[in-house]
Amino acid sequence: MVKRRISLKDIANELGVSISTVSRGLRDHPDISDDMIAKIKALAGLRHYSPNPMAMGLLKQRTRMIGVIVPDLVTHFFSSVISGIEEVAKEHGYFVIISSSYESYQKEKENIENLMKARVEGFIICLSQETTDYSHFEQIIESEIPLVFFDRVCLKDKVPTVTADSFEAARRITCHFFENNARRIAYISGPEQLSISDERKSGYLMGLLDCGLAFRPEYLEKCNLSTESAALATKRLLSLPNPPDAIFGINDTVVFAAMKEIRKFGLKVPKDILLVGFTDEFHATVVEPTLTSVMHPTNEMGRVAAGLFFELTENVGLLPKSVELKTTLVIRESSVRIGEMI
Amino acid sequence: MVKRRISLKDIANELGVSISTVSRGLRDHPDISDDMIAKIKALAGLRHYSPNPMAMGLLKQRTRMIGVIVPDLVTHFFSSVISGIEEVAKEHGYFVIISSSYESYQKEKENIENLMKARVEGFIICLSQETTDYSHFEQIIESEIPLVFFDRVCLKDKVPTVTADSFEAARRITCHFFENNARRIAYISGPEQLSISDERKSGYLMGLLDCGLAFRPEYLEKCNLSTESAALATKRLLSLPNPPDAIFGINDTVVFAAMKEIRKFGLKVPKDILLVGFTDEFHATVVEPTLTSVMHPTNEMGRVAAGLFFELTENVGLLPKSVELKTTLVIRESSVRIGEMI
């Protein structure tokens, strides 16, 4: 068992003064004499006193804990956002409790309940791909508990959000394809309830428009973000009578899966098909050919989310603020056609 | 601000009974009459009562929190281990607080201090690559706070550990190379203070011995686990007068970096050089050629670590137990030489 840690009482007894004197002394209360303060601090240091956070929490009704819920932990994107959140949380003396929804609505709901029971002071959440019902979020809001969404968002009129400029990024990709002489541009999207799915689709459509290309519904594929489902989507695209000559996906994982599938079809990137990813994982530079991808400021996204969170805790009833972060299209081998053609 | 949650007192007042009656009723105390219990539970459910963990914590001196410290968050290996830890923790009604040491000894020490102040009930830790001084761990042990190490370990006589069978895996890789007609086998290791570095090196040496190959010091390279440092190590290997015809690295990240470097040298894997990774990330199947790698039971490693942790909390002063998990060599394209040669 854990040894009982040193308490104010221990110090007070040893010094022959009262608990409140020690409490005050430790916090430089003006009422306490300088040498008393010195004596108290010396002993506290010696005994490695540190205040019991549960006693403080009980008193102040604050846990200094933020609940973070992400669809999964093992994706670079999410771990990197979490790093950003933790950095800012630490600066504010907060701890972060991370839960994974495993892309499940049910788990997301359970996680929220558990974290509420643990009395986290608020939430930073990225929606699971299954989530279409928002009542569990409404409940957080009604309880007046701070809540911030990042990347995949909803209820934007009530909840501050941090997102990437998905629309613009998708538009840019589409145009980039066009400039590299692709004319049959396909997009593998995610579940339609996801905000990012939708925005990237709109950007794709806008890009087609900008380039004077017609939208062909058969080039708009969908998957559930799993490797298998992405592979199937790719297979459907490649099996079309007139298959695409350029594909981009809602994220890098999807595109890596597409890459494998393209290879299985005996096609070459970028010779036969151009390919662009989304979220720019480290591995984009490792695959052959290296993958053009939309670089997300992931750490920044976490930092901003945490920033919004603390704004919320400090200013009750603040109007929800939406921050959109700029992304960069990092052009590598997979999307550049050398020997031109039309 | 967060609304005050419902407390026992609220329920007691509303029911016109005392707090202790409610407390007992909620826990089916035999002294309380059945209809009182029913009434109490009904109201508690209606009001969404849940006990205040800080009050409980203060009373019982338990936080139900485990501090987990990993060298970084964004590596698939660590996120996956963490997932395993969280699963088991949740089963026991515990939360996990994750901190990253960013491979820094200083940060590791600070994290421990902060988590001790937060009164975590114990620690599950993977050492930073810088750590050579173990006094901060000794302090945990002296405070009689449960501690478990995983993957990179130390103080094995005092602390339970979970590791992979690094020695055997490295030996197997070396032999696998030999069977594929490699004779100049190189190993890119990590910092020597890391237990895994050392064990993999020993396995490598044993493998050479098994295959009747002489150890050549110039084929034993070292890096600090960063991409840059791994690239440099590879460059040194490839620049040798008699460069290796097979390389394996302490982890996949290192090997991915090596792969890029090999490509820069205009060499082909596996034609010119065989390559094998360690820890089998998802991306091993995405790179071209696909990467042979040692598959670690990462989730399992987390689960076992958490299991050991709870054994420790439940049995004071248990003898430290070491669990070694089996790995599997997953053979893919990067290590198989088709057209044989000698």
Place this chain on the structure above:
DNA sequence: CTGAAAGCGCTAACAG
């Protein structure tokens, strides 16, 4: 069967 009181560690009035 139920209530009152003490105490976990701490702060903040309120008294001296």
Place this chain on the structure above:
DNA sequence: CTGTTAGCGCTTTCAG
């Protein structure tokens, strides 16, 4: 300048 008291939410004797 310092001590006493009450109370944060809960469990646990000890008394009825």
